[in-house]
Amino acid sequence: MSSSLLAQQLIQAVEAADSPAKLLKAVQELASARLEEGLPTLIAALGYNNPGAAVAAVDGLIQMGDLAVQPLLDLLDGYNYSARAWAIRALAGIGHPRALDTLLEAAKNDFALSVRRAAARGLGNLRWHELPVERVPLAQFQVMDALFVVAQDPEWVVRYAAVVALQGLARAMILTQPDSISQILIQLQWVADSDGDLTVRTRAQFAQQALNKTEQENSEPLPLRETRCS
Amino acid sequence: MPHQNFPNRTLVVVLTVDLRLMRESHSDAIESSRLAEESGSGEALTVGQAIANLQGSDLGLRVYAAWWLGRFRVNEPAAVDALIAALDDEADRTEAGGYPLRRNAARALGKLGDRRAVPALIGSLNCSDYYVREAAAQSLALLGDAECIPALTNLLAKGLQEGQLVPHQPDLSQPYDALLEALGTLQATTSIPVIRPFLEHPTDRVQYAAARALYQLTQESIYGERLVQALSGSTLQLRRAALADLGAIGYLPAADAIARTHAENSLKLISLKGLLEHEIKQTSSDPLSQDAIRVMSLMDSLL
Numbered sequence: 001m002s003s004s005l006l007a008q009q010l011i012q013a014v015e016a017a018d019s020p021a022k023l024l025k026a027v028q029e030l031a032s033a034r035l036e037e038g039l040p041t042l043i044a045a046l047g048y049n050n051p052g053a054a055v056a057a058v059d060g061l062i063q064m065g066d067l068a069v070q071p072l073l074d075l076l077d078g079y080n081y082s083a084r085a086w087a088i089r090a091l092a093g094i095g096h097p098r099a100l101d102t103l104l105e106a107a108k109n110d111f112a113l114s115v116r117r118a119a120a121r122g123l124g125n126l127r128w129h130e131l132p133v134e135r136v137p138l139a140q141f142q143v144m145d146a147l148f149v150v151a152q153d154p155e156w157v158v159r160y161a162a163v164v165a166l167q168g169l170a171r172a173m174i175l176t177q178p179d180s181i182s183q184i185l186i187q188l189q190w191v192a193d194s195d196g197d198l199t200v201r202t203r204a205q206f207a208q209q210a211l212n213k214t215e216q217e218n219s220e221p222l223p224l225r226e227t228r229c230s
Numbered sequence: 231m232p233h234q235n236f237p238n239r240t241l242v243v244v245l246t247v248d249l250r251l252m253r254e255s256h257s258d259a260i261e262s263s264r265l266a267e268e269s270g271s272g273e274a275l276t277v278g279q280a281i282a283n284l285q286g287s288d289l290g291l292r293v294y295a296a297w298w299l300g301r302f303r304v305n306e307p308a309a310v311d312a313l314i315a316a317l318d319d320e321a322d323r324t325e326a327g328g329y330p331l332r333r334n335a336a337r338a339l340g341k342l343g344d345r346r347a348v349p350a351l352i353g354s355l356n357c358s359d360y361y362v363r364e365a366a367a368q369s370l371a372l373l374g375d376a377e378c379i380p381a382l383t384n385l386l387a388k389g390l391q392e393g394q395l396v397p398h399q400p401d402l403s404q405p406y407d408a409l410l411e412a413l414g415t416l417q418a419t420t421s422i423p424v425i426r427p428f429l430e431h432p433t434d435r436v437q438y439a440a441a442r443a444l445y446q447l448t449q450e451s452i453y454g455e456r457l458v459q460a461l462s463g464s465t466l467q468l469r470r471a472a473l474a475d476l477g478a479i480g481y482l483p484a485a486d487a488i489a490r491t492h493a494e495n496s497l498k499l500i501s502l503k504g505l506l507e508h509e510i511k512q513t514s515s516d517p518l519s520q521d522a523i524r525v526m527s528l529m530d531s532l533l
Contacts, residue, residue: 051494114495117496117533120533121533156503157496157499157500157533161533164530164533198507198510199503199506199507199529202510202522203529205516205518206522206526209518
């Protein structure tokens, strides 16, 4: 069977589904086929008010990666709030910096904690090499600033996600601007000392440990590079 | 804390209420993080008004005041006294004979943490309204005073006849799940023989509550595993209940199964949070144990 014939069949199965269970199964099958033709149908499934199908569609969209980014960004203008929230989750999972502004805004200001949580996590997962190299430093500082704000969210799980994202951002910044890591480590220390939630404090402590270890490993070859430069 | 907008706050209240239907202790975990800010912020009632309303004649205002005093944890002697008095209210009755004000007062007293309420709540275990008995059992668990163990055990024993479940099943005449949970929380090891038969109760929720209590009382993994099995229960509601129970007992071997459960990530995260905090309190946080790190990795994957 050609891939476009298969795609048509899978898409029709989604459109013809007349029960939540059938819809879930059809979306799961379309998502796992990873066909470009299926993209609009997967995006439409975010708005069907069927959480199981939406989760499957988000997984499928994340697998499709960059192809899905622009259609998802277009969807964000729509009126369906629930579909918007799922789209932000998909963008967070894909990690393309084209979604940077959307994720910054959602992490700080969305009213649903699950969206703030996912957006914060996405800010720590961005694939920085997709951005022109001269734009990276400023964008990373924007993300850092935003995550410092998100680290004071009223919900523990959003603060937890901000800590995980700060760890991811620090790992990326070790390569691009290692001098700035100390600011992240100071913020993590502050969370580890003063957050009101034991789980969040513990995650910050773990992030510090992991980063200190990475920094030590990274700092060892440094003298070699300096020799080469001079 | 930075500026917070109102929609955000409303959502939390909705979520909290929703979760309370499922499990009181978890809603509290979520709720407590918000209270400090909320209680100080221009809510319509003042403490004095709420206490006055509770003792007034407008039934609607009385019921709301009882809820409000618990919601904002107004732990003042005058509030506790007024709520204790409300446990004997006869004015507010539903057509079916229920006591809405007593229900709210019983729930609120659990949140205020004043053990002066224990004798009155023990008395409420004899109320003719099922929901008052249930609220009283839940609040007695929260207050943590072992004095109520005999009364809770006696009420639980109404479901038994000669050490077996009563023959006419399903018997849901008592709030068995709340009673079982309370006895587990209160470390009522002497009640184990009364608790054990409820593992066979036809209602899944009651079985889970029995397994949860028996794990807390014995630390035997067979009871934890029973709840792990429940994670693949047939309905979302049952799976949610099992997630809440496993989080409450901090059963570490359940971590991977929790992460794989077909349920909302937000509830899986709360459940794993319970495991992590139990582990940290058992061991130490410096250095972090391998198990603690493993639970956090699972949590990271669910964000």
